[in-house]
Amino acid sequence: xxxxxxxxxxxxxxxxxxxxxxxxxxxxxxxxxxxxxxxxxxxxxxxxxxxxxxxxxxxxxxxxxxxxxxxxxxxxxxxxxxxxxxxxxxxxxxxxxxxxxxxxxxxxxxxxxxxxxxxxxxxxxxxxxxxxxxxxxxxxxxxxxxxxxxxxxxxxxxxxxxxxxxxxxxxxxxxxxxxxxxxxxxxxxxxxxxxxxxxxxxxxxxxxxxxxxxxxxxxxxxxxxxxxxxxxxxxxxxxxxxxxxxxxxxxxxxxxxxxxxxxxxxxxxxxxxxxxxxxxxxxxxxxxxxxxxxxxxxxxxxxxxxxxxxxxxxxxxxxxxxxxxxxxxxxxxxxxxxxxxxxxxxxxxxxxxxxxxxxxxxxxxxxxxxxxxxxxxxxxxxxxxxxxxxxxxxxxxxxxxxxxxxxxxxxxxxxxxxxxxxxxxxxxxxxxxxxxxxxxxxxxxxxxxxxxxxxxxxxxxxxxxxxxxxxxxxxxxxxxxxxxxxxxxxxxxxxxxxxxxxxxxxxxxxxxxxxxxxxxxxxxxxxxxxxxxxxxxxxxxxxxxxxxxxxxxxxxxxxxxxxxxxxxxxxxxxxxxxxxxxxxxxxxxxxxxxxxxxxxxxxxxxxxxxxxxxxxxxxxxxxxxxxxxxxxxxxxxxxxxxxxxxxxxxxxxxxxxxxxxxxxxxxxxxxxxxxxxxxxxxxxxxxxxxxxxxxxxxxxxxxxxxxxxxxxxxxxxxxxxxxxxxxxxxxxxxxxxxxxxxxxxxxxxxxxxx
Amino acid sequence: xxxxxxxxxxxxxxxxxxxxxxxxxxxxxxxxxxxxxxxxxxxxxxxxxxxxxxxxxxxxxxxxxxxxxxxxxxxxxxxxxxxxxxxxxxxxxxxxxxxxxxxxxxxxxxxxxxxxxxxxxxxxxxxxxxxxxxxxxxxxxxxxxxxxxxxxxxxxxxxx
Numbered sequence: 084x085x086x087x088x089x090x091x092x093x094x095x096x097x098x099x100x101x102x103x104x105x106x107x108x109x110x111x112x113x114x115x116x117x118x119x120x121x122x123x124x125x126x127x128x129x130x131x132x133x134x135x136x137x138x139x140x141x142x143x144x145x146x147x148x149x150x151x152x153x154x155x156x157x158x159x160x161x162x163x164x165x166x167x168x169x170x171x172x173x174x175x176x177x178x179x180x181x182x183x184x185x186x187x188x189x190x191x192x193x194x195x196x197x198x199x200x201x202x203x204x205x206x207x208x209x210x211x212x213x214x215x216x217x218x219x220x221x222x223x224x225x226x227x228x229x230x231x232x233x234x235x236x237x238x239x240x241x242x243x244x245x246x247x248x249x250x251x252x253x254x255x256x257x258x259x260x261x262x263x264x265x266x267x268x269x270x271x272x273x274x275x276x277x278x279x280x281x282x283x284x285x286x287x288x289x290x291x292x293x294x295x296x297x298x299x300x301x302x303x304x305x306x307x308x309x310x311x312x313x314x315x316x317x318x319x320x321x322x323x324x325x326x327x328x329x330x331x332x333x334x335x336x337x338x339x340x341x342x343x344x345x346x347x348x349x350x351x352x353x354x355x356x357x358x359x360x361x362x363x364x365x366x367x368x369x370x371x372x373x374x375x376x377x378x379x380x381x382x383x384x385x386x387x388x389x390x391x392x393x394x395x396x397x398x399x400x401x402x403x404x405x406x407x408x409x410x411x412x413x414x415x416x417x418x419x420x421x422x423x424x425x426x427x428x429x430x431x432x433x434x435x436x437x438x439x440x441x442x443x444x445x446x447x448x449x450x451x452x453x454x455x456x457x458x459x460x461x462x463x464x465x466x467x468x469x470x471x472x473x474x475x476x477x478x479x480x481x482x483x484x485x486x487x488x489x490x491x492x493x494x495x496x497x498x499x500x501x502x503x504x505x506x507x508x509x510x511x512x513x514x515x516x517x518x519x520x521x522x523x524x525x526x527x528x529x530x531x532x533x534x535x536x537x538x539x540x541x542x543x544x545x546x547x548x549x550x551x552x553x554x555x556x557x558x559x560x561x562x563x564x565x566x567x568x569x570x571x572x573x574x575x576x577x578x579x580x581x582x583x584x585x586x587x588x589x590x591x592x593x594x595x596x597x598x599x600x601x602x603x604x605x606x607x608x609x610x611x612x613x614x615x616x617x618x619x620x621x622x623x624x625x626x627x628x629x630x631x632x633x634x635x636x637x638x639x640x641x642x643x644x645x646x647x648x649x650x651x652x653x654x655x656x657x658x659x660x661x662x663x664x665x666x667x668x669x670x671x672x673x674x675x676x677x678x679x680x681x682x683x684x685x686x687x688x689x690x691x692x693x694x695x696x697x698x699x700x701x702x703x704x705x706x707x708x709x710x711x712x713x714x715x716x717x718x719x720x721x722x723x724x725x726x727x728x729x730x731x732x733x734x735x736x737x738x739x740x741x742x743x744x745x746x747x748x749x750x751x752x753x754x755x756x757x758x759x760x761x762x763x764x765x766x767x768x769x770x771x772x773x774x775x776x777x778x779x780x781x782x783x784x785x786x787x788x789x790x791x792x793x794x795x796x797x798x799x800x801x802x803x804x805x806x807x808x809x810x811x812x813x814x815x816x817x818x819x820x821x822x823x824x825x826x827x828x829x830x831x832x833x834x835x836x837x
Numbered sequence: 838x839x840x841x842x843x844x845x846x847x848x849x850x851x852x853x854x855x856x857x858x859x860x861x862x863x864x865x866x867x868x869x870x871x872x873x874x875x876x877x878x879x880x881x882x883x884x885x886x887x888x889x890x891x892x893x894x895x896x897x898x899x900x901x902x903x904x905x906x907x908x909x910x911x912x913x914x915x916x917x918x919x920x921x922x923x924x925x926x927x928x929x930x931x932x933x934x935x936x937x938x939x940x941x942x943x944x945x946x947x948x949x950x951x952x953x954x955x956x957x958x959x960x961x962x963x964x965x966x967x968x969x970x971x972x973x974x975x976x977x978x979x980x981x982x983x984x985x986x987x988x989x990x991x992x993x994x995x996x997x
Contacts, residue, residue, distance in 0.1 A: 623932050627955045628850040634957035635857065663955030 103340055105294060107328040110314035111336035112307065114379065115191075115207035117317070118145065118153075119329060122202050125150040125161075128323055131336075133315035137206070139186030142318045148184075154193075155181045164195065164202075172196050172333045173302070173389075176382055179209045192382055199330045201322065207335075210381035219387040222250050227394055236260070236399050240271040240360075243370055243395045247388055248273045251356065251380055253372035257281055258360075260368040263570060264288055265296070267369070269538075278373070279351075284538035290346070296366050302333050303359040304389040309377035310347040310354065314338045335385070347373075354378035356385075358392035362400045370395075407574060414578040417447040422585050432593070433516075433586055434462055437524075441465065447582070448512060448575055450526035457522050467527050468507035475501055480513055481521040488580055489513045492528070495566040505530075510568030512576065514583040516590065524583065528568035535562045612673050619666045619673075626666065630659040661793075668795040671726075672780070675802045680720040687714035687728075687760065690721075691749050694729050702736050705745060712750035715758050717827055719807055727803040730796040731762040731823050737790055738821065739766030746820075756829055757809070763822040768815040777813055800825065840896035841867040842968065845877040845912065846930070847904050851953065855899070855930075855964060862965030866896055874907025878915055881922055897971035898927045902938055910938055913945045926971045 111117050116137045119129035126149050130142045151157040156178075163177055174194035181190045191206035226246045233239045240258035248256040255274035259267035265288030272282040291299075299305070315338075317329050331337040347355055354377050358370040370392060380388075420443050425436025434455050437444050441464045444453050452467035456477050461470060468476070479501060480489060490512040491497035495505035509530030516522035633655045641649065691711055717724065732747070739745035742765055752759040769777070769784045776782040778801040781794040801811045804825045815821035842859065846852040852870065859868055871877045877900070879885035883892075898916065902909040909929060916922045929942050929950040939950060951967060954960045 620932055623953075623955065624848065624851065627953055627960070628854065630955050631850070631854040631857075631957040631960065635854075660955055 103292070103294070103342070105340045106298060106330055106332040106337075108314070108331065108338040108340070109320050109328055110316045110338040111331070111334070112309075112312050112338055113315040114308050114312075115205055115336050116315070117206070117334065117336055118204045119317075119322070120150060120202040120204065121324060122197060122200055125202070127153070128201070129317050129319060129329060131315045132318055134185075138182060138184070139188070140184055144184070153182060153184055155183055160193075167195065167197065172198050174203075174205060174333065174335050174382075176386070180206075194335060194382060196333050198333055199327075200325065201329075203329075203331075203334055205334060205336050207382060208379075210383040219250060219383060222246055223387055223391055223394075226391060230394065230398050233398075234402075236402055237270045239395060239398055239402070240368070240370070241273075243391060244271045244273045246391060247358065247370055247372060250384055250387060250391075251372055251378070252374075253354070253356065253378060254278050254374040254376075255281075256370060256372045258368060258370050259286065261288075261366060263572075265291070267291075270368075278375075281538055284536050286538050295340075295343075298332060299357065299359045299369065300361055300364070300366050303361065303392055304335075304385050305357045305359075306335065306378075306380045306385060307339050307344075307347065307355045308379055310339075310344050310352065311377070335382070351375060356380055356388070358388050358395075360392060360396050360399060362396055362403060367396070367399060410574055411578070414447060414574065415581075417443050418578065418582050418585060421447070421582065422589065425586065425589050426592075433457060433590060434460060438462060438464070445526070448526040448571075448579060449528070449569065450512070451529050452508070452527040454523070454525040454527075456525065457516065458520070465527075466507075466529065468504055472501065472503045472507060473525070476504060476511075476513075476525070477521050477523055480515070480523060485513070485515070487515055487583065488576060490571045490576055492570040493567045505566055508568070509566060510571065512571050512579055514579050516583060516586055524579070524586070526579070530566055531568050533564050533567075535564055537562055608676075612677055615669065615673050619670045622666050623663065626659050626663045630656055630663065633659065665793045665795070668793050668799070672795050672799050672802065675723065675726075675799060675806065680723065680806060682718055683721055685717045685719045685721045685724050687717060687724075687751070690725055690728055691732070694725070694732050697729070698733060698736060701733065702740075702745070705740060706743065707736065707739075707745045707747060710746065710748040710750075712748065714749065714751050714760070715753065717758055717760075719827060720803075723803040723806065727800045727825065728760075728762075730800050731825075734796060734823070735762050735764035735766065735821075737766075737792070738768075738785075739764045741767060754826070757826040758829060759824055759826045761822050761824045763820065765820040768817050768819045768821045769813075770817050771815060774813060774815075778811055797823075839866045840893060841869045842897055842899060843869050843871065843877070843880065843895035844899045845871045845874065845904060845909070846899075846901045847872050848901075851901070851930075854957065854960065858961040858964035859968060861961050862968045864965075864968045866968070869895065872905075874904040874909065874912045877904075877912050878907060881912075881916065882919070894922060894925050896926075897967070898925060899967070900927055900929055902929055902931045902942070910941055910945060913942060913947060917946050928967055928971060 111131050111133075113131075113133045113136075116134045117131040118127055118134075120126060121128050126147055127145045128147075130145050132142060134145060135141050145153070150161065154160060160178060160180065167175060174196045177193045177195050179190045180193045182188075190209050192209045194205045194207070196203055223246075226242065229242055230239060233242055240260070244256045244258050247253070255272070255278040257269045257274075258271035260270045261267050267286040267288075267290070269281045269284050269286075272280060274280060321328055347353070350373065352373040352375065354372075354374040356372040356378070358372075359366060360368040360370065370388075420440060421437060423436075424439045425433045427436060434457050437453075437455050441453075445451065445465050450465070452463070452465035454464070454467055454473045455462040456473070461473060461477075463470065463473065467473060476498070479498060483489075490510070492510040494501075494508055494511060498504055508527040510528040511525055512528075513523050513525040516524060633652055637644075637649070637652050637656075641652075644652065688711065691714065695709065732749075735747045736745070739747065746765040748761075748763040750761055750763070752761070767785075767790075773784060777784070778797045780798040782798070783792060783794040785792075797811075800823075804811045804827065807827050809825055809827040811823070811825045813821060813823045842864070844852070844855060844859070846855060852872075856868065856870070869880070871880055876886070877898075880887040880890065881894075881898075883890055898912075900909045900912055904912070913927055913929070916925060916927060926948045927946075929939075929947045931939060931950055931952055942950065948971070949967065951963050954963060
């Protein structure tokens with residue numbers, strides 16, 4: 084077969100294996116026998132064939148007979164039967180009994196349980212009850228006492244393994260723990276010399292099919308006394324009343340699947356016993372006993388072992404609950420820490436809050452890196468894939484509509500589309516922070532190359548006719564696992580979701596606060612505009628008067644003033660004029676904030692030409708080289724752009740006036756989402772240290788005697804460009820000229836145009 | 838006999854400076870000064886203190902936008918709604934170009950406006966231009982086609 088066909092055949096055989104109805108094998112192990120009574124009238128309806136061997140009566144001789152006819156002291160037994168807890172389906176040792184039929188012989192231990200409308204009675208050789216009291220109970224008592232002092236699940240299992248070995252005498256006792264995928268790892272072992280050791284080895288999940296796991300949960304102890312047995316069939320095979328095969332889920336004698344018998348033989352095991360460790364209703368692990376020789380495990384011992392398993396389960400559950408509670412508490416502390424940082428109004432935002440404590444953010448998820456993807460920002464913390472890879476991941480998550488949460492410990496396998504990603508991370512956990520937008524919190528874990536020691540290659544084989552054969556080799560086999568990170572456990576995922584919900588709450592609250600704030604701001608802005616307007620307006624009149632009267636004074640009384648007097652008068656006029664310009668500029672600046680934008684095509688080349696003409700008086704007599712590069716046609720408010728460009732060009736002319744030849748360049752760059760326009764001069768420039776102040780109102784870089792100005796020009800430019808949702812910035816070095824840029828988005832947001 | 842120029846201005850400093858400016862423009866027209874909108878209306882409609890004034894409308898009305906009692910816009914509106922006054926040129930004097938009421942003034946049919954410049958020389962120049970245009974050149978009856986092609990008054994005088 085080709086590998087793929089072989090894999091398919093194997094998969095289908097495995098599926099068949101997983102469907103094998105192991106709870107209705109139709110037969111039992113022959114070291115005891117079984118009678119099935121109809122539950123209400125207590126007449127025999129089915130029996131195991133080996134009654135002939137063990138009791139000396141054929142099945143036919145038992146069918147239809149009443150409980151009372153078969154057993155001595157039946158009335159007392161029935162009394163005890165009535166007191167059986169009906170919900171407990173585990174076999175209960177009713178009594179040691181003798182039969183009124185068949186060969187006179189030894190007493191049998193009678194175990195009963197009700198299931199599926201019938202009373203199932205199982206008979207085995209009698210155990211020595213006194214021995215149980217003398218040996219078993221002290222062992223169990225010691226075990227229980229020591230359990231309380233044992234700190235970890237592993238050590239608890241070691242303790243249990245030792246006790247079980249002492250109680251049962253099996254040659255090797257192992258404790259397995261199952262991982263999330265169902266693979267078992269041996270965490271405790273006690274074995275006689277000569278037995279292969281399995282401690283630390285992994286057993287693949289496929290070793291125990293799903294329905295067997297379910298049975299392990301329901302029936303906590305399972306003994307196969309001799310793998311080499313000949314099953315004894317149940318007769319008749321179907322229940323004559325219901326027409327169904329007998330459900331032996333809870334029967335101690337239940338026969339074993341042939342696949343399992345083969346598995347045991349491959350392992351070199353003749354007898355086995357399994358004690359289930361069930362934590363929170365799920366199969367947590369198994370105590371598994373093996374022996375090279377057949378073993379008889381009496382019901383007393385079984386009961387003691389089962390008890391031990393239940394106590395162990397409870398202890399582990401308590402410890403895990405405790406440990407989980409501890410971890411949950413720690414995770415909560417981390418969440419609270421992050422939330423309080425996010426909620427801090429001073430810091431202002433979710434991203435800021437998370438960035439304020441990177442160690443908490445990473446430690447929270449035991450991650451080496453994290454990404455905060457909110458609105459138009461993508462913050463990377465610690466070891467993460469590069470920005471482009473994270474952005475690709477965000478798109479992948481958004482396209483997949485992964486819902487609230489996505490996690491993988493194998494990026495290469497689960498996100499195969501993004502080949503780059505697995506180079507940087509082995510695993511990731513992402514929670515979505517918005518139903519509408521691609522907002523995510525993502526944690527990354529590095530690849531963890533680890534070595535798994537399997538007990539034999541985790542493969543099954545197909546035998547003749549396509550039937551499944553369990554694996555033959557239990558030789559330790561090393562597998563190196565690449566491309567995977569530490570797995571994400573439920574608690575971590577739940578905590579991440581908890582954090583997500585809390586963050587959503589904050590985002591929501593922040594949005595409300597922002598909306599309120601925006602409302603208040605708008606109102607106070609309006610008031611401020613009105614105020615500054617009326618102040619500037621009212622200031623204008625007295626300034627006019629000062630200028631007017633100073634002028635008149637100079638004309639009328641000039642002859643009687645000294646030179647100083649005339650100079651003072653000139654200063655008064657000059658100052659009044661300057662204050663007037665200031666007020667005018669302020670008024671138009673405030674106008675820019677208020678006026679609606681009227682979008683239209685703005686022909687930049689034409690605009691630049693007209694501004695050059697307009698400003699001609701300002702550079703007459705100077706040598707100015709103009710380099711006007713090809714310029715785009717923008718969609719914007721033409722009057723405003725005119726104003727902005729005029730401010731920039733006037734600055735370029737002004738600050739290059741100390742040059743013999745002023746060189747002024749106007750150009751544009753096209754970017755995917757924006758048009759950039761720049762104005763470059765070879766003038767005096769400025770120190771980039773003050774670049775942040777450049778576009779503020781009344782911010783000036785030069786003394787008045789050097790370069791006159793009101794400090795409003797660039798503030799106006801910024802206001803105009805920002806009204807268009809654009810950006811402004813500048814680059815310069817002192818004495819090396821300056822370049823002023825503005826960038827306008829290609830699609831100007833609808834809200835600016837009315 | 839030239840028609841008078843009617844100047845309505847409440848601020849004494851502005852009034853004085855405007856008068857100086859008008860004086861310097863060497864217009865022969867008489868300048869009649871009124872100090873608020875109500876008085877202006879009394880004069881224009883020949884009522885109250887002015888009911889006995891002679892007939893005839895001024896050559897031009899120089900009207901400050903902000904006036905006590907009845908403001909410039911209300912005066913303008915009254916002028917435009919009164920048949921005998923309707924064609925009289927009205928020039929609005931404003932403190933700044935950003936004046937929101939300016940739009941309404943246009944709506945009401947103002948002929949021109951002057952932003953009172955801070956620079957006195959400019960102010961003199963603006964007033965003198967206006968005076969010459971409206972008081973001297975605009976002598977023929979308003980509405981004459983010849984006029985519409987004449988030079989427009991210098992408006993927004995502080996634009997440099």
